[in-house]
Amino acid sequence: MKNDQSKIITEKLRKHIGSLIEDSHYVRIIAIDKAPYLDAFIRGESFPPFEIEIQPSSKCNLKCKWCIGEEIQARNQVMNLPDIINADNIGRIVEGILETRQNGLGVEIVKFSGFIGEPLSRKEAVLSAIQRLACACVKVGMFTNGVLMTEDTWEILANISYVHVSLDSGPRSFSWCKENKSPDNPHSTKTFDLILDNIRGLDRQRKKTGWRKDLKINVGYVVINENYDEIYETSRLVRDAGADSIRFKYDITGGGYELFKAGTHNEAFSQIERAHADFHNPPEFSVSSIHSRDDLENNKFANWKCSDGCYYQHFTSTIGSDGNVYICDHNTMLNATTFGNAITRPFSEIWDSKLRRYSINGTSKICKCSVCPPFGRRVNAFLSEIVDYRERYGIEVVVSALELLRNEYKTVNRGGGW
Ligand code: SF4
Numbered sequence: 001m002k003n004d005q006s007k008i009i010t011e012k013l014r015k016h017i018g019s020l021i022e023d024s025h026y027v028r029i030i031a032i033d034k035a036p037y038l039d040a041f042i043r044g045e046s047f048p049p050f051e052i053e054i055q056p057s058s059k060c061n062l063k064c065k066w067c068i069g070e071e072i073q074a075r076n077q078v079m080n081l082p083d084i085i086n087a088d089n090i091g092r093i094v095e096g097i098l099e100t101r102q103n104g105l106g107v108e109i110v111k112f113s114g115f116i117g118e119p120l121s122r123k124e125a126v127l128s129a130i131q132r133l134a135c136a137c138v139k140v141g142m143f144t145n146g147v148l149m150t151e152d153t154w155e156i157l158a159n160i161s162y163v164h165v166s167l168d169s170g171p172r173s174f175s176w177c178k179e180n181k182s183p184d185n186p187h188s189t190k191t192f193d194l195i196l197d198n199i200r201g202l203d204r205q206r207k208k209t210g211w212r213k214d215l216k217i218n219v220g221y222v223v224i225n226e227n228y229d230e231i232y233e234t235s236r237l238v239r240d241a242g243a244d245s246i247r248f249k250y251d252i253t254g255g256g257y258e259l260f261k262a263g264t265h266n267e268a269f270s271q272i273e274r275a276h277a278d279f280h281n282p283p284e285f286s287v288s289s290i291h292s293r294d295d296l297e298n299n300k301f302a303n304w305k306c307s308d309g310c311y312y313q314h315f316t317s318t319i320g321s322d323g324n325v326y327i328c329d330h331n332t333m334l335n336a337t338t339f340g341n342a343i344t345r346p347f348s349e350i351w352d353s354k355l356r357r358y359s360i361n362g363t364s365k366i367c368k369c370s371v372c373p374p375f376g377r378r379v380n381a382f383l384s385e386i387v388d389y390r391e392r393y394g395i396e397v398v399v400s401a402l403e404l405l406r407n408e409y410k411t412v413n414r415g416g417g418w
């Protein structure tokens with residue numbers, strides 16, 4: 001009887017996992033790769049986040065038309081967080097992360113990124129943190145717009161797990177999509193070439209000195225009406241520059257819907273399909289899309305309402321540029337709830353604090369963002385189904401269903417995302 005129920009649940013859960021072609025499918029990562037964390041969640045045991053995002057800065061050297069951080073902050077009428085993290089205090093954040101353990105599990109990945117800021121704006125702090133984390137064998141990822149990823153960063157970045165360069169447009173559309181705010185840097189059209197040069201340099205460096213030999217260089221591209229016709233060409237340029245993948249997504253601040261309204265999404269999908277047919281050749285190079293045609297046509301970007309609660313925040317955590325711990329990477333803004341400061345208190349204490357445990361019971365009240373991160377909404381939809389099955393069929397039936405699913409899927413070496 002229990003076996004039958006598990007098989008039925010396995011069938012229902014399979015739709016969330018997606019195809020193996022899709023590179024960094026967060027649901028699959030939680031369900032398959034991070035099984036001990038998900039099983040602890042189902043059993044109601046304590047466990048740490050397997051990934052922490054550090055946002056070292058709330059300032060950016062570029063100005064993108066679709067910047068989600070700017071959009072959300074404007075809606076909430078709040079200012080940027082102050083930049084408190086620096087080369088002197090980032091060590092305390094890192095040591096707190098390294099000491100975090102619960103039920104035999106620790107933090108496996110630290111990602112440097114930004115909601116409204118460029119992490120390499122705090123280059124010295126970030127590079128020193130990366131070196132310490134890499135020595136402790138913690139996986140490190142970096143999201144950057146690539147402009148400041150100059151030669152002085154290559155030797156250290158060559159030894160991390162992945163660098164995601166948010167290029168987000170093609171050679172002609174770059175100047176429309178992105179404005180370079182820094183007076184020291186070339187104007188936008190030249191900035192595109194500079195970013196490709198930085199990718200080339202990092203690729204050369206990893207071949208020369210990368211001791212882990214597993215750095216993946218991924219490129220992101222936000223598809224909008226102004227750049228959909230450069231998808232194919234940019235895929236080729238990026239591949240030739242030495243990147244390992246290009247990943248497309250749609251502008252969740254509204255540009256995705258504009259694309260659909262104008263009917264240009266058909267050409268966008270056709271260019272992605274052509275790029276996939278001509279350039280997708282893993283492990284040398286891969287072409288993928290975070291959003292499906294269904295996401296776009298049915299405007300599914302915001303189909304998880306924060307009022308429904310949040311399960312995603314059990315698996316990841318975010319430290320903002322003020323050193324405070326926030327509920328997710330879309331909540332790092334001045335009026336958002338924080339659980340404590342990771343510069344002045346060890347991260348494990350903050351994670352296990354009564355304040356956090358009390359606050360997350362009311363996520364719908366403390367979440368300040370109306371749009372989940374792209375993977376957050378998928379993870380929330382998946383986990384809410386898991387919680388529902390656990391209540392209806394019991395813990396062991398759900399754990400067995402997931403075991404069946406895990407046996408079907410083998411972990412692939414993605415390198416991107418997590
Ligand atoms: S590079 Fe990123 S953080 Fe900077 S403006 Fe663009 S989207 Fe925003």
Ligand code: SF4
Nearest residue numbers: 306310328367372376
């Ligand atoms: S925006 Fe963040 S905290 Fe709010 S529901 Fe989505 S993932 Fe959770």
